[in-house]
Amino acid sequence: MTTDAILVATDVVKRYxxxxxxxxVSIRIKPNTIHSVIGPNGAGKxxxxxxxxxxxxxTSGSIVLKGQEVARLTDYQRVQLGMARxxxxxxxxxxxxxxxxxxxxxxxxxxxxxxxxxxxALLTGVHDDLIExxxxxLELSACIDKTSSQLSHGQQRRLEVGMxxxxxxxxxxxxxxxSGMGIDDIDAMKAIIHGLRQDLTVVLxxxxxxxxxxxxxxxxxxxxxxxxxxxxxxxxxxxxxxxQAYLGNMITGGR
Amino acid sequence: xLSVQNIHAxxxxxxxxxxxxxNVGQGExxxxxGRNGAGKSTTLKSIMGIVPARRGSITFQGHDITALxxxxxxxxxxxxxxxxxxxxxxxxxEENLKLAQHKKSRWSLNDIxxxxxxxxxxxxxxxxxxxxxxxxxxxxxxxxxxxxxxxxLDEPVEGLAPVIVEEIVQQLMRIKQSGIAILLVxxxxxxxxxxxxxxxxLESGRIVYxxxxxxxxxxxxVKDKYLxxxxxx
Amino acid sequence: xxxxxxKHKDLLLAVLAVLILPWxxxxxxxASEVLIFALAALGCNLLLGYxxxxxxxxxxxxxxxxxxxxxxxxxxxxxxxxxxxTAVVAGAVVAGMVGWLxxxxxxxxxxxxxxxxxxxxxxxxxxxxxxxxxxxxLLDIPTLPLTxxxxxxxxxKTAWDYYVFVAILFLLVFWALxxxxxxxxGRTLLAIRDNPARCTALGYDIVQFKxxxxxxxxxxxALAGALxxxxxxxxxxxxxxxxxxxxxxxxxxxxxxxxxxxxxLGAAFYVIVSDWLSYMWPRWLxxxxxxxMAVSLYLQGGLWGACKLLFARLRPTAxxxxxxxxxx
Numbered sequence: 045m046t047t048d049a050i051l052v053a054t055d056v057v058k059r060y061x062x063x064x065x066x067x068x069v070s071i072r073i074k075p076n077t078i079h080s081v082i083g084p085n086g087a088g089k090x091x092x093x094x095x096x097x098x099x100x101x102x103t104s105g106s107i108v109l110k111g112q113e114v115a116r117l118t119d120y121q122r123v124q125l126g127m128a129r130x131x132x133x134x135x136x137x138x139x140x141x142x143x144x145x146x147x148x149x150x151x152x153x154x155x156x157x158x159x160x161x162x163x164x165a166l167l168t169g170v171h172d173d174l175i176e177x178x179x180x181x182l183e184l185s186a187c188i189d190k191t192s193s194q195l196s197h198g199q200q201r202r203l204e205v206g207m208x209x210x211x212x213x214x215x216x217x218x219x220x221x222x223s224g225m226g227i228d229d230i231d232a233m234k235a236i237i238h239g240l241r242q243d244l245t246v247v248l249x250x251x252x253x254x255x256x257x258x259x260x261x262x263x264x265x266x267x268x269x270x271x272x273x274x275x276x277x278x279x280x281x282x283x284x285x286x287x288q289a290y291l292g293n294m295i296t297g298g299r
Numbered sequence: 300x301l302s303v304q305n306i307h308a309x310x311x312x313x314x315x316x317x318x319x320x321x322n323v324g325q326g327e328x329x330x331x332x333g334r335n336g337a338g339k340s341t342t343l344k345s346i347m348g349i350v351p352a353r354r355g356s357i358t359f360q361g362h363d364i365t366a367l368x369x370x371x372x373x374x375x376x377x378x379x380x381x382x383x384x385x386x387x388x389x390x391x392x393e394e395n396l397k398l399a400q401h402k403k404s405r406w407s408l409n410d411i412x413x414x415x416x417x418x419x420x421x422x423x424x425x426x427x428x429x430x431x432x433x434x435x436x437x438x439x440x441x442x443x444x445x446x447x448x449x450x451x452l453d454e455p456v457e458g459l460a461p462v463i464v465e466e467i468v469q470q471l472m473r474i475k476q477s478g479i480a481i482l483l484v485x486x487x488x489x490x491x492x493x494x495x496x497x498x499x500x501l502e503s504g505r506i507v508y509x510x511x512x513x514x515x516x517x518x519x520x521v522k523d524k525y526l527x528x529x530x531x532x
Numbered sequence: 533x534x535x536x537x538x539k540h541k542d543l544l545l546a547v548l549a550v551l552i553l554p555w556x557x558x559x560x561x562x563a564s565e566v567l568i569f570a571l572a573a574l575g576c577n578l579l580l581g582y583x584x585x586x587x588x589x590x591x592x593x594x595x596x597x598x599x600x601x602x603x604x605x606x607x608x609x610x611x612x613x614x615x616x617x618t619a620v621v622a623g624a625v626v627a628g629m630v631g632w633l634x635x636x637x638x639x640x641x642x643x644x645x646x647x648x649x650x651x652x653x654x655x656x657x658x659x660x661x662x663x664x665x666x667x668x669x670l671l672d673i674p675t676l677p678l679t680x681x682x683x684x685x686x687x688x689k690t691a692w693d694y695y696v697f698v699a700i701l702f703l704l705v706f707w708a709l710x711x712x713x714x715x716x717x718g719r720t721l722l723a724i725r726d727n728p729a730r731c732t733a734l735g736y737d738i739v740q741f742k743x744x745x746x747x748x749x750x751x752x753x754a755l756a757g758a759l760x761x762x763x764x765x766x767x768x769x770x771x772x773x774x775x776x777x778x779x780x781x782x783x784x785x786x787x788x789x790x791x792x793x794x795x796x797l798g799a800a801f802y803v804i805v806s807d808w809l810s811y812m813w814p815r816w817l818x819x820x821x822x823x824x825m826a827v828s829l830y831l832q833g834g835l836w837g838a839c840k841l842l843f844a845r846l847r848p849t850a851x852x853x854x855x856x857x858x859x860x
Contacts, residue, residue: 082528085335085486086458099733123735135730137723148723151716152735159744161717197313211735223336226314227503251335252503253529265528281529290527291488 050075050215050245051096056105056115058091065091067269068105073215073262078241080248080256083266084290089249090132090219092266096247097129097217098122110214123152128213130204132220132249138193142184142203145192146175149210171210178206182236198229205236215245222252234259257281265289300325300480301346301377301449306355306365308345315341316352317504323449328471328481330491332526333501339484340382342501343453346482347379348372359449378447382454384438388427392418395426395437399444411440414470432463436470443474450474451482456490468493488526492516500525545793546706549800550699557804560691564763566803567695567702568756573783573795574709575752580781581789582713583745584725589630589646590780592653593623593750595772597757602670602767603663612676616758623754624747631746635739647774654773669768673761698759705752710792712748721745753780782820786827788834797835 049072058066066088073079081089094100096107098119107115114122119129137145150171151158179185182202187195192203201221208216221237222230230252238259240246250256256263257277265273265280267289273280280286301323308316316338323329333339344350346357348369357365364372373379387395396408396418412419415436421429429437435455442450455471456464468490475481475494485491491498498515500508502525508515515521523530537544553563572594579585600619604610610618634645657664664670678686678697686697712718724731724738731738761767770776779802787798802820809816831838 097733118732120732120735120737123733129733131730131733135727135733137726137730139726140723144719148720148731149734151720152731155735155737158716158720158736159741161712161715161744163711164714164716197311207730207734220336224310224313224315226309226312227317229313230503251337253334254503257529287523287527291522 048075049073050110051247052106052108053096054106054108056092056095056107057103058088058095058100059103065269066095066102069266069269069271071264071271071274073245073247075214075245076241077261078237078246078248078259079262079264080250080260081264081266082250082253082256083272086268087266088269089266091269093129093217093219093247093249097127099129120152120155123211123213124155126214127217128208128211128215129217130208130219130221132223134197134200134204136192136200136203136207139191141189141191142179142195143175143188145203146178146206146210147171149207150174150212153211174210174212178209181209181239182206183232198225198232201225201229202233202236205233209240213244215247216240217247219249220251221248222250222255230255300360301482302356302358303342303346304356304358306342306345306352306357308341308350308352310341310350315504316345318355319501319504319506320355321499321506321509323480323482326475326478326480327496328475328483328494330495330498331482331484331501332486332488332491332498334526335486337501338504339501340453341504343379343451343482343484346372346451347377373445376446376448377451378442378445378449379451380438380442380453380455382457384434386426386429386434386437386441388425391423391425392429392437393422395441396444399441401445404444404446406443406446408444411443414443414473415440417466430463432459432467435459435463435467439467439470439474443479447479449480449482453484454486455483456485456487464490486526488522542710542791542793543703543707546703546796549793549796550703553800554692554695560693560695561763562803562807564691564695564698564759566800567698568760568763569780569783569803570796570799571702571705571756571759572753572780573787573799574706574792575749575756576780576784577787577789577792577795578709578713578745578752579749580784581791582718582721582725583742585635585742585745586643586781587634587646587746587749588643588774588777588781589634589650590749590753591650591772591774591776591778592630593627593753594757594760594776594780595653595657595767596626596750597623597754598761598767598771599657599664599670600754601758601761602673605673605676605762606670612678613680616755619758620751620755623757624751626754627746627750628743630750631743635742635746647777650772650774650777654769657769657772664767664769667769669766669771670761671766673765673767675762675765694763698763701755701759705755706792706796709748709752713792717741717744782824786820786823786834788836790833791836794834794836797839801835 051073053069053071055068055070056066057068069092081092083089095102098117102115105115106113109125109127114125179188184199184202187199195203205218205221222233234255237246260277263277263280264271265286272289273283273286303319303321306316306319319342331339331342341350345352348367352365356363359375359377362375364375396411417433418436418440421433456467471494492512495512497511499506507525508521553566557563572590576590579587597619600622601615604615604618630649634642637645658666675688675694677684677688686693688694688697720736721741724741728738757771783798783802784795786801788794806816809819827834
């Protein structure tokens with residue numbers, strides 16, 4: 045079993061005008077692990093996600109996916125190389141059915157076929173197996189023909205994850221997958237994410253420490269645009285600097 | 300003054316606030332703490348009728364405000380200062396403040412300028428030309444112009460520089476001393492322990508802790524468990 | 533049989549429209565005008581209703597089609613089918629250029645850019661009289677018969693002859709566009725319109741899709757312009773100006789953007805009503821202004837939307853049965 049990292053980011057910097065959101069972040073993500081990114085407000089977690097997935101291009105720095113430099117590639121290009129993401133604010137196609145949503149997601153990695161402008165033929169059948177297996181995993185099989193706007197909030201958050209899974213990626217980025225969820229949904233989501241580990245690599249932003257500490261293999265703690273600490277859940281829980289970041293006030297200096 | 304009893308709130312069918320009770324007494328400053336996603340903002344929005352509570356009751360000075368539309372709730376002299384300020388960018392500082400003015404207000408424009416001297420300096424600046432901290436001060440000042448008896452603040456110092464944070468904390472202290480009750484959601488522990496009389500902690504939509512300031516400040520276990528990254532075994 | 537009919541109901545409605553027009557209208561050229569503007573509206577509908585692009589540049593493609601046909605027919609001996617094809621290709625190419633410039637901009641900037649480009653093309657047409665006839669336009673464009681290998685298929689001598697010619701082309705294009713919007717490409721366009729951020733995150737190159745939609749739209753609109761020039765015998769400056777863009781958009785919005793048949797409805801309504809009104813009142817455009825406001829405020833599905841509502845009210849059982857069929 046190789047311990048080569050599937051994704052290596054080195055010195056990633058992101059500036060928005062005069063504001064430096066990321067100041068040289070480096071991170072190594074190992075395959076088939078759950079790697080969580082946590083940190084207090086303003087740490088730059090979501091910005092880091094955006095630069096790693098290509099939603100936003102980094103100002104400088106290197107991002108190597110499976111040995112290939114991807115820092116200057118757009119998000120739709122990185123998807124073709126095995127990366128996928130979900131969004132913190134649910135972003136589905138509200139007027140389309142769950143099946144259609146997933147079909148579009150699955151089609152995304154075959155962009156050439158998406159240009160087929162002459163027949164309906166490819167609209168049915170091709171992705172059915174994939175769609176069914178994803179829905180089963182997410183416990184959404186009963187909803188396959190409902191429009192996504194008819195789903196409950198918890199179901200929509202699960203479908204968000206499903207959209208990323210439909211691209212059959214090797215590495216998946218989940219941005220606060222449990223945000224806004226009620227307690228029962230959260231447990232279900234935790235089990236789902238934990239189960240993903242076997243087939244792919246999961247990078248996770250979460251505030252729910254119950255989830256983060258229980259299922260993560262590695263945790264990166266960020267603060268004010270840099271990496272503070274990286275380690276196993278036990279190491280992070282006991283680290284004084286992490287405690288200071290959350291509880292002391294890093295800005296004014298706390299107790 | 301404010302009594303929230305056993306409320307439940309939902310986003311669609313997601314049960315996000317479960318059986319929450321809290322109260323704010325006359326002249327008290329009460330802090331609502333918790334990690335991101337715990338439900339603090341949602342609780343405030345329930346009180347203000349933005350995300351109405353489906354079960355339970357909310358009373359203010361004896362009046363039932365549970366199911367009221369937001370503008371009615373503010374008629375009861377409750378003022379809400381949301382996260383991200385919400386000032387009117389096209390108007391000047393003074394215009395922003397004057398909008399909120401009304402005859403029965405015990406706060407005049409000058410009173411506000413006294414508490415927030417920076418606003419007096421910038422009175423003719425447009426809302427968009429202010430720094431983050433100044434915008435926050437304007438937001439609080441505008442709420443005060445409405446002469447509230449209860450001021451509700453959602454993370455007022457988030458993202459602000461330390462010097463400004465200090466300033467705003469002093470200003471909030473003055474406001475508290477003038478007798479206005481304050482319900483504060485904040486993640487900055489320093490600010491909370493300096494200002495608050497009592498604390499509540501929310502986790503996953505439930506109240507998990509309630510105590511006065513002294514006890515809370517001394518309790519490192521609780522802080523680690525609910526506000527930090529959890530307790531090391 | 534009924535299943536087959538239902539599957540192709542839009543095409544059948546288009547055929548129906550084509551058959552009804554000569555029965556309703558006395559003038560062959562008015563009927564042709566309806567179909568010509570229906571074509572232009574189809575092109576605009578593809579952009580607005582499916583790709584979510586509000587383009588004020590449709591006049592550019594209409595004008596390019598008109599001028600291309602006019603120039604080729606008056607100066608070369610190219611056979612008519614080849615001329616039409618060239619006009620269509622010219623429309624696609626120009627649309628590609630316009631799209632490439634405009635698509636990268638979002639929202640209001642995209643709209644303004646298409647508007648600016650319309651004015652630019654107008655100015656180019658105005659200042660190159662050796663090509664376009666300038667202010668006068670290109671004159672004496674012949675209406676040629678449709679001949680294949682020496683055999684005359686359609687003489688195109690009378691206005692109704694020409695109507696048959698236009699109708700055949702119209703139905704072909706309608707059928708082709710129907711296939712395009714029902715295809716994966718069409719569905720992806722709809723997804724891009726509804727949530728572009730999600731589409732890029734799923735791996736779609738949005739610019740590429742929008743560009744292709746632009747080129748198809750330009751091709752269809754140019755065909756409309758070419759047919760118009762051949763019918764009227766002139767390719768005037770007004771074919772490429774802002775007002776033409778405006779009229780095409782107006783027709784598309786009035787008809788409704790949910791469906792291709794809506795464009796036929798919109799064109800029929802506009803052409804027939806404006807013809808009728810313009811005899812009675814010099815300020816007839818005012819009526820359309822009010823109509824546009826009414827549609828925007830109360831009837832966002834356009835005339836087609838209104839028809840569907842009416843149908844649902846009058847035949848509630850039929851509508852319910854249809855719904856039953858669609859959602860088992």
